[in-house]
Amino acid sequence: MRVLHLLDTINRGGAEMQALDVCRNAHKYGIELTFVTAQGGAMEKDFRVSNAEFIRLSRSLPLDFPLVLKLRKIIKDKKIEIVQSYQAVDGLHLYLATLNLPVRQVLSFQGFISDKKNRQTSRFLIPRVDANISVSKGLLKWLKQNDRLDTSRNFHIIYNGADAKRLAPSGKSLKKELGLDEDILLFGMIGNFYRDPRKDQMTLCKSLPEIFAEIENACCVFAGKIEAGAEEKFQDCLDFCRENGIAEKVHFLGGRSDVPDILEALDLFVFSSLHEGLPVVVSEAMLTNVPMIVSDIEPLLEASGNGEYAEIFPVQNAEVLSQKILKLLKDENLRENLATRAFKFATENLSIEAHLRELRKLYNSIL
The missing domain is CATH 3.40.50.2000 (Glycogen Phosphorylase B;)
Incomplete structure (x- = not known):
């Protein structure tokens, strides 16, 4: 053919x-x-x-x-x-x-x-x-x-x-690159900053002060390039982190080609979004056994089995998101169980x- x-x-x-x-x-x-x-x-x-x-x-x-x-x-x-x-x-x-x-x-x-x-x-x-x-x-x-x-x-x-073979990590340590101790609980989001209303990094930023107040050894990363026209959205995220005294715990990585290494370093993946088709990065996280929290928009509910294979939070609700992140970061067994079930689901449906x-x-x- x-x-x-x-x-x-x-x-x-x-x-x-x-x-x-x-x-x-x-x-x-x-x-x-x-x-x-x-x-x-x-x-x-x-x-x-x-x-x-x-x-x-x-x-x-x-x-x-x-x-x-x-x-x-x-x-x-x-x-x-x-x-x-x-x-x-x-x-x-x-x-x-x-x-x-x-x-x-x-x-x-x-x-x-x-x-x-x-x-x-x-x-x-x-x-x-x-x-x-x-x-x-x-x-x-x-x-x-x-x-x-x-x-x-x-x-x-x-x-x-996603192709699981492509997702094998290279062995490079993101925590070492960022100067973080190995016991740091690292969570974050992978997604570009777009001009159109697509990704929603700001809601994740707004959830961070409460998380860092309860868990001292936690840090957050954002990986994704800044599309022309989205510079203000990116700057708003930077300004929020600086104004709330959390900038040293939040790392903006820019566009990256080493997504497998980033996922390997994460204890928890967060995907905060306004509109999607069916983002490949969601299947990438599932296929690399990273537990996940996603916005409750229809395509992400679909990708997560209506919340069976990921924690769900209401769109743009930073308060609920912070509580969901805290719940998972505080419970390693819960994270492992969620990741294991999501991996099986993604292998059958999102590979x-x-x-x-x-x-x-x-x-x-x-x-």
């Missing part, structure tokens, strides 16, 4: 990591994968050494007809049978590149749509492609109710999944193997 995936940029993020895990493992499921990026990015070196053929093109305009022609040539030369895009701009270029060709088209929705132009493009593409993928039921509901997209037919739920099994079934159904 010859398949082409297109992703406009490949900077470090959840959709990009999902695509990389697919590239590394698709061949095990009989998928001969060609991966194309239109602009490249920080993860290009990783994609080049994956098990998929890697092609970098260039896009100069929002709708780039030279790019369309190059994609069409690749599709014809390699006898591609299915093309898949991860966002509207990719989907439109692939739609045009495959016109009047015997090629099936798949459009994947990884998260909510932040602007009118992409909503209009998605509205155009949805009835014209052969299959649409939503990464969670919660996202599907959001696309219908908030983005006003017609999700009544031709939509399929396929959960994102790259589970993702590719369902993706292969979908591909078979549209050929």
